[in-house]
Amino acid sequence: MAECSSKIVSFPQESGSNPLEEVLRRGARQLLMEAIEAEVGEYLAARRDLVDPAGRQLVVRNGHLPERQLQTPLGNLTVQQPRVRDRRAPDERELFRSKLLPPYLRKTKSIEELVPWLYLKGVSTGDFAEALQALLGPDAAGLSATTITRLKAGWQKDFESWSRRSIRPKNYVYLWADGIYFNVRLESPENQRQCILVILGATAEGRKELVVVVDGIRESEESWREVLLGLKQRGLEVPPNLAVGDGAMGFWAALSKVYPTTKPQRCWVHKTANLLNHFPKSVQGRAKERIQAIWMAETKKDALGAYDIFNETYEAKYPKAVESLKRDRDELLAFYDFPAEHWRHIRTTNPIESTFATVRLRTNKTKGSGSRMACLTMVHRLCLSAQKKWRALNGAQLLAEIVEGVRFQDGIKKAA
Secondary structure (H helix, E strand, O other), X not given: OOOOOOEEEOOOOOOOOOHHHHHHHHHHHHHHHHHHHHHHHHHHHOOOOOXXXXXOEOEEEEEEOOOEEEEEOOEEEXXXXXXXXXXXXXXXXXXXXXXXXXXXXXXXXXXXXXXXHHHHOOOOHHHHHHXXXXXXXXXXXXXXXXXXXXXXXXXXXXXXXXXXXXXXXXXXXXXXXXEEEEOOOOOOOOOOOEEEEEEEEEEOOOOEEEEEEEEEOOOOHHHHHHHHHHHHHOOOOOOOOEEEEOOOOOHHHHHHHHOOOOEEEEOHHHHHHHHHOOOOHHHHHHHHHHHHHHHOOOOHHHHHHHHHHHHHHHOOOOHHHHXXXXXXXXXXXXXXXXOHHHHHHHOOOHHHHHHHHHHHHHHHHOOOOOOHXXXXXXXXXXXXXXXXXXXXXXXXXXHHHHHOOOOEEOOEEOOO
């Protein structure tokens, strides 16, 4: 029987096209051809012993399926996949389906991901046709505003399912919590700004994960208590060892009631900004250096020494700044009771702040996020995208020791 191969027909090279891109396209075609051939060959080889009474194989190649275009980041490829014929009895036949080229695949995965990425990065649905044609050429059919409408409906279902998921048997050693505000059209007459309550967690393996995305009534204790109780009901029964957040939230009152053994750590970035608000600009530079001397100290004793110097220096002229610092002293220095390798991660809410810089970029470009659910869905989708690049904690092996109850002092493990 004559050997048949997959046919990949290229379009003529357009005038002015990049020679390097053409080389890459040819390489991609060749690799795709070889991969499809290998897949079909393995499928037939596994059924080589299936023969009829005359000794003829029952599962064989039978020409090719109709041609179809496949959109890829390197341009369009016209693909013709080998057809496999199964001549066994109808109740014994198998239908060959390529894992590389599923029957209805028209766009590669990277192209499918390009559509939501463009939308989430601020390209409006009305501008999609132009944007995609600029990226993929004039043959970018099927990637349109209609695609986005369909995707958004799917994203909403994903978000609703994710919000109800079971967390058991997760054990989050650290939590980061914050409230992020957006301008959206809420389903209420007040048309107030929407507050999205976000929680990230660090697992015992050192991975950072998105835990909660929900909207609340500002950052009230009631809203945060509902969030934390929801976590407990969905399986987060072991209290986190440390929670990091801004000092102005109702989160802390709620945390003390739901997870009373979890230690609070105030965010030093938020606290620094709040303290500097009490100083004139001419003094802020030096005051910031004295604040930094506190949380950058090698030991808690040194930090308390820098803390006392700050208070003595500014108590007479700037009592509100000193009062604010005194109010959160213990919560600001809680990180000293945890491994020094983790200090850079747990002194601030930066894991949340850096992620939401991207989210705010989207809302700024579109002058708001639309409806309440549209905002929640967008935040969830962007956070999941960012999560893939979140940096794991340094010294991840020490998290297991924290869970086991090992004590640390000034970032160093205490002797047994």
